[in-house]
Amino acid sequence: xxxxxxxxxGFRPRHLLGIEGLSAGEISxxxxxxxxxxxxxxxxxxxxxxxxxxxxxxxxxxxxxxxRTSFELAGKRLGGxxxxxxxxxxxxKKGETMxxxxxxxxxxxxDVLIVRHPDSGAVKLLSEKVDCAVINAGDGTHEHPTQAxxxxxxxxxxxxxxxxxxxxxxxxxxxxxxARSNIHLLSTMGARVRVVGPxxxxxxxxxxxxxxxxxxxxxxxxxxxxxxxxxxQTERMQGNFVPSxxxxxxxxxxxxxxxxxxxxxxxxxxxxxxxRGVEIDSEVADDVDRSLIREQVELGVAVRxxxxxxxxxxxxxxxxxxxxxx
Ligand code: CP
Numbered sequence: 001x002x003x004x005x006x007x008x009x010g011f012r013p014r015h016l017l018g019i020e021g022l023s024a025g026e027i028s029x030x031x032x033x034x035x036x037x038x039x040x041x042x043x044x045x046x047x048x049x050x051x052x053x054x055x056x057x058x059x060x061x062x063x064x065x066x067x068r069t070s071f072e073l074a075g076k077r078l079g080g081x082x083x084x085x086x087x088x089x090x091x092x093k094k095g096e097t098m099x100x101x102x103x104x105x106x107x108x109x110x111d112v113l114i115v116r117h118p119d120s121g122a123v124k125l126l127s128e129k130v131d132c133a134v135i136n137a138g139d140g141t142h143e144h145p146t147q148a149x150x151x152x153x154x155x156x157x158x159x160x161x162x163x164x165x166x167x168x169x170x171x172x173x174x175x176x177x178x179a180r181s182n183i184h185l186l187s188t189m190g191a192r193v194r195v196v197g198p199x200x201x202x203x204x205x206x207x208x209x210x211x212x213x214x215x216x217x218x219x220x221x222x223x224x225x226x227x228x229x230x231x232x233q234t235e236r237m238q239g240n241f242v243p244s245x246x247x248x249x250x251x252x253x254x255x256x257x258x259x260x261x262x263x264x265x266x267x268x269x270x271x272x273x274x275x276r277g278v279e280i281d282s283e284v285a286d287d288v289d290r291s292l293i294r295e296q297v298e299l300g301v302a303v304r305x306x307x308x309x310x311x312x313x314x315x316x317x318x319x320x321x322x323x324x325x326x
Contacts, residue, residue, distance in 0.1 A: 015127045015134040016307055018143035019184040027152070027189060030306050034153050037302035037309075041077065051080030054111040054312055060137070061087040061098070061117045066272055066297055067137045067146070071114050074304035080111075098122060099129055106130040111312055115139075118236075120177075133311040141175050141236065147271050148181035150303040152189065154292045155226055157299075158267055163190035168220050168262075169211075170196040171230035171252060171279045174203050175237065178271045179230060183209050196220030197252060200241045201232075217252055221261040228269040229254050229280045245278050255281040259290075267292050 011026050019027070040046060056075040060068055068084065075082035085105075087093075092101055098117070105113065112133045115123045120140030127134035138144040156162055167186055173179045173195045186193050187210050195206060196214040207213060214220030221227060232242065242248040254268065268284060268291045276282045285291055 011310070013311065015136075016145055016311060017124050017127060017134065017136045019145045019148050019181045019188070020143065022185075022188065024188050024190070027149070027185060030149055030303070030310065031153050031156060033306040033309060034149065034299070034303045035157070037305040038153075038157075038299060040305075041298070041302055046077050047079060048077070049079040050309060051075060051078040051111075051312060054080040055109070056080050056082045056112045056114065056308065057105055057108075057110045058082065058084045058137075059087075059101070059105065059113055059115045060085070061092075061115075061122075062138070064116055064137070066300055067116065067144075070297070070300040071135075071137065071304050071308075073301050074308055075112075077301070078305055078308060080308070083110075098126060102126045102129045106132065112308060135307055135311065138177055140177065141180070142177050143181045143184075144177040144271075145181050146300070146303055146307055147178050148185040149307070150296055150300045151178075151182055151228065151269060151271070152185050153299045153303055154269065154296050155267070158292065159225060162186065165191040165225045166194070166223060167191050167226040167228060168194045168196050168214075168224040169228045169230065170217065170220065170254065172201045172232045172241075173197050173206065173230070174201045174241070175233035176230050180209075182228065183211055187211075194220050194224065198242060198248075217254075217258045218261040221258060221266075224262045224266055226267055226269060227254060227259065227262055228271075229274075230271070231273065231275050231279050249278055253277070253279055253281060254284050256284060259284060266290070269293065269296060272297065 011029060058068055058071055072082050110132050113130060114135045114137050115126055116137040117123055117139050120142035123136040123139040136143055136145055152162060159165060169179050169182060183193050193211045194214055195211050196217055199215055270293050274280055274285055285293060
């Protein structure tokens with residue numbers, strides 16, 4: 001039995017808590033594995049048996065459509081047993097702490113806990129209290145690693161590379177875990193990153209992450225290959241960060257006029273959920289020739305299958321997808 005590519009580069013993570021700290025080789029390997037799952041998901045029979053007998057718990061302390069559903073589908077398509085738990089209907093509502101909730105779930109011997117939490121660092125803290133693998137499904141303004149992986153996969157499938165691309169991440173950078181994970185990933189893979197947005201929505205000392213900062217959309221979009229839009233994360237804001245939605249759209253909303261500054265073949269991305277008419281014009285968002293937004297959602301399932309695979313597999317397994325058709 002030959003060693004898997006995972007073993008070849010010694011990649012056997014216990015958890016996936018962030019992109020920061022992953023090497024270019026490890027990211028490439030996750031993207032290559034995700035690519036193989038895209039093909040599996042496009043077949044009529046989408047299921048394999050890789051995770052047969054394994055238990056995955058989705059523990060979400062914050063709302064989600066894409067991440068939670070795609071992790072559930074990912075686990076099920078790999079043949080695992082998936083349990084969805086929402087904090088809203090759990091004993092957290094009776095005063096149980098996050099740590100006690102985690103240790104309670106840990107006692108039921110899951111193999112993977114997937115956790116979303118409004119506080120930065122909460123998922124790491126939880127990972128220290130359990131025996132199973134933990135995947136960060138978004139913690140506060142810190143990281144959303146699987147979002148950055150699916151974004152990178154979408155870019156790589158269209159542009160055939162990440163190295164040397166110029167990517168503009170635009171909007172509410174201050175409150176965005178998606179921006180942080182994407183900056184780490186794209187920089188590690190050799191892309192150049194610009195962040196574009198109003199000064200009130202730009203974190204202090206963001207330049208230290210190796211990005212260029214712009215406060216004018218047309219200047220920030222000049223010559224870029226990728227335009228990644230972010231929504232105003234009002235649930236994390238205390239007070240007003242922009243004068244009005246109308247003014248925000250005029251200055252920072254992506255429309256065809258501002259998009260003209262980017263390369264003619266520049267692609268449009270958005271992690272969702274979108275606020276049409278706030279950070280992005282509806283026509284631009286739905287442009288089938290330039291918008292990757294729908295495809296990002298599709299690729300999210302494949303990326304999450306790859307992450308579950310990597311965190312649960314035996315390093316000596318030699319095949320890339322593992323398991324046959326169920
Ligand atoms: N992009 C993203 O995390 O979307 P959800 O909040 O719907 O999971």
